[in-house]
Amino acid sequence: MNSTKAINQVAVIGAGIAGLACARELQLHGISVDIFEKSRGPSGRMSTRRTQDWSADHGAQYFTARDPRFIEEVQSWLQAGTAAIWKPKLKVYEAKTWRESHSQDIRYVGTPHMNSPGKYLTEGLTIQYGRTISQLERRDDQWHLQCSEVNEITTLYDFVVLAIPAPQASALLEGLDSRAADITDSAQMKACWTMMANFPNHLNVDFDAAFINQEIISWICQNGSKPMRQGSTWTIHGSPDWSQDNVELSKEDAQEQMVQCLTALGFNCKDADISMHRWRYASGGLENRVGFLSLPNIGLGLCGDWFNGGRVEGAWLSGFNLALALEQIKN
DSSP states (O other), X not given: OOTTSOOOEXXXXXXXXXXXXXHHHHHHTTOEEEEEESSSSSOTTSOXXXXXXXXXXXXXXXXXXXXXXXXXXXXXXXXXXXXXXXXXXXXXXXXXXXXXXXXXXXXXEESSSXXXXXHHHTTTOEEEESOOEEEEEEETTEEEEEETTTEEOSOOBSXXXXXXXXXXXXXXXXXXXXXXXXXXXXXXXXXXXXXXXXXXXXXXXXXXXXXXXXXXXXXXXXXXXXXXXXXXXXXXXXXXXXXXXXXXXXXXXXXXXXXXXXXXXXXXXXXXXXXXXXXXXXXXXXXXXXXXXEETTTTEXXXXXXXXXXXXXXXXHHHHHHHHHXXXXXX
């Protein structure tokens, strides 16, 4: 495929914020887009775990906005009611000592759930959930997609966008393109063990959330402190290094270590209702940001937060900027 060939039909693999931002921008400019997502819903790590008795944001905890284009996007989320400003009382634990956080960042959360902005971005888009793309094959200047659940996808695509974590993209790229494979293979992504805990006993804490330094836990947050949330469920994230070093632990063993750390921090964990989740690819990425990757000669693009310094804003900008690059090719 050369740069003058028309791009009419695009497949986006992954319905996280990067993939949705890319697909939405492409569709606004008249390009037909199909999104394939292996999970049951959109938003990737902007997610909420819900049970009969409680709910908790167990992926991204909040997001910030610095780039003018993302600030404008967040304003549209605020106006739509799918996001709100969160003003937590923040503390920091470091060197066995608690102190106030002096961070001046404006923090936003999805409302009523963390995946609400992602759901908002899906409006008008064509998405197939529960579809794991297992193989890509390029024949006659078009992409043929294989799917674990339904075998071959019948639609042929001029361009494929991989909006998935680097290790998953690397598996799909094997034998296809050395440039893309080199980039995905160089990304250093780390896991995150996440605990959601409902504490029945009184907690003697005077903060909504805290950054924990030099411990196996890196973050604790009372979910009910966020707009449009209720209850007393806490989200606790393991540190990236500890989580990666212990990525293959059983949930029971990971929970035991995190509970020991929480207890040392002053939490009464007796009789707590606890649920564990392991994010295998939660943080990290390229040492030097490149924003996204576009290979118009073979009709392939990659985007994601791992291209762009992490964070929700980085994911959105990565997908948005890739779409702009494709629109220039189209025109």
